[in-house]
Amino acid sequence: MxxxxxxxxxxxxxxxxxxxxxxxxxxxxxxxxxxxxxxxxxxxxxCTGLTVLPGIVDIHFHVRAPAYPERGTVLSETRAAAAGGVTTLFEMPISKPCCATPEIFEARRAHFAEHAVVDFGLYAAPGDLTEATRDRFLELGAIAFKIFTTPAPPGRGDEFDGLAFPGEDDQLRALELLAGTGRPVVVHAESAALLERYERQARATLDPASGYTHNKARPAVCESVAVAKLLAMNITAQAKLHIAHVTSAETVAVLRAFAGTSDFTAETCPQYLFATEADVDRAGVFAKVNPPIRTQTDQDALWEALGDGTIAHVTTDHAPFAHAEKAAAAGDFFAAPPGSPGIETLLPAMLDAVAAGRLDLRRAHDLICANGARLYGLYPERGTLLPGARADVALVDLAGTTRVRLGGLVSHARDVAHLWDGRDFRGRVVRTLLAGRSVYADGEVTGREGGGRFVAP
Known part of the structure; x- marks a missing residue:
């Protein structure tokens, strides 16, 4: 039985x-x-009339807990994950303080284990760039490592200490240190020098209230130059390099130019696939994300890159903020915090792409689940429903509709989801199972707090 x-x-x-x-x-x-x-x-x-999918694996997620509970908590945001058919997520190391020491990693792991509704893995920041710290993170089960090529934002030094490496010498040191670990090295890649130049120009000449200003203040060349340098360095380092949230046609061209030179992969996100800077202008500072949402030409290039395999992952970069934080910067894109909720709209958005004929179902699912499970050493434990796999399941109605309305999401950040407000996606999550147990069904999150497990490669 x-x-x-x-x-x-x-x-x-x-x-x-x-x-x-x-x-x-x-x-x-x-x-x-x-x-x-x-x-x-x-x-x-x-399941009559439904499609049975392996539960989604989101490899790029932020909640920053236990800091900033006003933005969202492990409980609130993993409940949102369950509502979106996401059964495994990987939390980035931006926290207060930064997850750059083994002690902080252990504390965050315990905090997540106490409150998570779905399974979770944790990134580590390489911290002091020593072998001892690296090896301890590996022992503790860090799912991967993360660095930024940009400096810490003003006033947030403790959140980025050991994570932000704007100097190319330290970037190369990090790649060389982490090569051979078998763990991905995920990089937020933008040129610190070019960001400083373009922001200075933008502040002097552009309207801070315009939704087009953010893209001009952080143009695509900032991203493409940083990615090109990383890929050139990785020819020497040979790390398992993964480029986060690619946004532009320029960067797609760089990825193609370096194809075959080292072990690297890349991701993009629904905000870059389904929105343009015109949508940002409509939604205001609530739609500010880093790197910026760009033009229709860039969006088209990203879809082409998904089609030919240049980009093999679609992730959320889920980053909740409190409504008061965003509203306080209304009319000033330079001052607004960057981030938007996305964990509940990832699967519906990709199902919508299937309905539109952009992708077939298997390819869409690979992009948000199976490819990530493979890259992070979890396949076929996760990412498939073959006998013996974890019974993590998303039941979806391909003919249904997901209507995103402001305030209607499960995420604590539901009041800042202006980017998706009014959007109807063709496809709906009906039920989510974690290890065979229902954690979401018919609009209600049923998973228990602390029911999620820590995941290591």
């Missing part, structure tokens, strides 16, 4: 969708069965 049977749906397998029933025992996929041939089960979930 099995614990649960998902019956009557279409299951997404590595070979594509298949009309089979899926049985679950002890939190894992027990078997795939032709309709009517499954063994006796304790619970049956009717």
């Amino acid at each position: 099995t614990d649960t049977l998902l019956q009557g749906g279409e299951v997404l397998l590595p070979s594509g969708p298949a009309r089979v029933d899926l049985s679950i025992s002890e939190g894992r996929v027990a078997g795939l069965h032709q309709p009517g041939s499954a063994p006796e089960t304790r619970e049956t979930i009717d």
